[in-house]
Amino acid sequence: MNKPTANPWYREPWAWMVLAPLIAVVVVSTITVSIAVRFADDQVSDTYYKDSRMYHFSADQDIRAKELGLAARVQFQRPERRVTVELDGDLDYPKILLLTLSHPVEADLDQHIQLSQLAIGRYQGTLPSDVENRWYLRLMPELDPEMHQQAEWRLKGEVNFDLGDAVPLNAVSQ
Structure with a gap:
């Protein structure tokens, strides 16, 4: 009798x-982990710090801008990728300013523009890439974008390119 072969x-x-x-x-686990890593939530990029389980907002830069009477008008010339800023206030105008365009959703799309002084209170810089829709703006004396919390002052605003290419920046009232 033959045994069947296994x-x-x-x-x-x-x-x-x-x-x-x-x-x-x-x-499925590999796909889920790769999606979680690629589309992770972005960090808050403002002057917040964690104290125990509460978040506090630091308004020192805004207060300083208000004390100096700072105001600015930002004009974008999108076809040329040029940005012009008119800054008014009672200060020694720095030679360089930093304008940060923060995307509302994706931090990877944020842009940092170094603005050089053309004349007293007038600055100009170049956009690294095209912009459209809505962006948050932050203007401050030039420094490393990662060190924005150490800036002496800042002006904040928001631009919606669907509505226009110019926007005023003012000191935030607390």
């Missing part, structure tokens, strides 16, 4: 009934 393990249906769910879990 099939290799991968030809047995019970092996695939055990392995299929495990393989599916590994594939």
